[in-house]
Amino acid sequence: MNMAQSKLTLSQRKRLDILAAARSEYLEAGFRDTSMDRIAERAQVSKRTVYNHFPSKEALFKAIATQFMVDLRQAISVAYDPAKPLEDQLTEIARREVEQVTQPDHIGMFRVFFTEVSNFSDAFDDIIEETYRGEDPLENWIDAAVADGRLSVEDSALAAAMFNSLLKGALFWPQIAGYAKKRSKREKEAVISEAVHMFLAHYGRQR
C-alpha cells in the first residue's frame, strides 16, 4: 500500500496510505465491520495518526465516498455525431456504460455506500446532489438526435432513463443486490444489442 510519491511530505504520504487502506477495508468488509484499528494496521500507521488526519470514522468514510463520486463523475461523456448511424453510436455509449458499472470495484463500492445511505443521509445528500446535478449526457445526446430529425422522442429524460434501465436491469442491479452471478462478455453483448434495438424500434424515425 505504500505507493507514495517521494515529493510529498511524510504527513501527506501517511494521509494517502490511510485513505487507500480505508478504501480497501471498506470494500472488503463494509463500513460497519471495518474497525479503525484494522485500517491503521493496514496503512502501517498508528491509530492515533489516523485520528490526527480524520476526526472520526464517519469523516474518513465521507472522504472516501467523495473521492469515489468524483471519480465517477468524470467518467462519461458522449458527443452526438450526425454522420454515424445511431445504432453504432448507441452501442458505443452502452458499451462504455456497461464497462463502467460492471467493474467489481465499482459494484463493491456502490454496495458499501448505499448500505450506509440511511445512516449518513444528510452527508450523502450533498454528495449525491452534487454528483447528479449535471445533466445526463445521454439525455443531451438524445436531444441532439431529435433536433437532427433522427429520433422521435417526447420526453428525453424518460427515454434516457429507459435506456439506462435496460442496461442496468440485468447487468448492474442484481449484482448490487448480491443475488446474481457475474455476467460473461457474451451475455453483456446480448443485453447491449437488445437494448439498442428496443430503443431504436420505439424511438427511431425511419420505420
Next chain:
Amino acid sequence: MNMAQSKLTLSQRKRLDILAAARSEYLEAGFRDTSMDRIAERAQVSKRTVYNHFPSKEALFKAIATQFMVDLRQAISVAYDPAKPLEDQLTEIARREVEQVTQPDHIGMFRVFFTEVSNFSDAFDDIIEETYRGEDPLENWIDAAVADGRLSVEDSALAAAMFNSLLKGALFWPQIAGYAKKRSKREKEAVISEAVHMFLAHYGRQR
C-alpha cells in the same frame, strides 16, 4: 402487535408476537441496529422467551427472511389470453408488478435483506435459489404469445428480463439504493406505458 388468535396456546401466540415485532424492528432499523432487547420489549416478552423460541439473532432473522420470500413467491401469476390485445395484457401485468415492488414495506424489507446478504450468504443462497427456481411467469406469457403468432421473440428469458428492467429501473432499484424520491402514480403510469410500447415496438409482429 398483539394480533394473536385466541385458539393458539400462549407459547404459540408469543412466538407470533416475536416474529411480528422482529419484522417491524428490522424494517425500521435494519438487522444490525436492532437489538434483541428491543425486539423483546416490542413483543412484550422477556428476552429469555425470545431465546427459547429462536436460538440466536441470526436464526430469528432467517425465519423472517423465509417468511418474506414465501409471501413474495405467491404474489404473481399471469395467464395469456388470445382474445385480448397484447397491450392491455402487458399493461395489466406491469401494473401488478409495479404495485408490488413499490410498496414501502416491500422496498424496506428488500433493503434490509440485501444489506445483510454478504453476512448470511450461505443461508440466503438456499432461500433465493428456492424462490427463483420456478420459471418466470412473464416468460411463460411471452412463450404463449409467441406460440400464438403475436410476438416475435428469440430468447424469451432475455425478453422477460428486459421488460422487467424497464419497470424496475426507474421505480424500484433507485428506491432500494436510497437515492430516489417516491414516485407519483402519474410517473408510474408513464413508465409503464413507455415500457409496454417499447416492448411491443421491438417484439410485436404486426409492424
Next chain:
DNA sequence: AAAGTAAACTACACGGTGTAGTATATTCTC
C-alpha cells in the same frame, strides 16, 4: 556539517458504550 526545533508519528493504555447470550430466582397459566 552539526545542532536545534516544530510538527508529525508511534505504542500503549484506558474510559465508555452497546449488545449477544446466559443465569437465577420468582410468578403465571393451564
Next chain:
DNA sequence: GAGAATATACTACACCGTGTAGTTTACTTT
C-alpha cells in the same frame, strides 16, 4: 404442580475515540 414466562442482573467482547510519553522526520540556524 409442571412447564413456561418474567424480571433482573451478569459475562464476555468488540470497538470508538482520547491522553500521554517518547521518537522520528524534515527543515532551519549556526
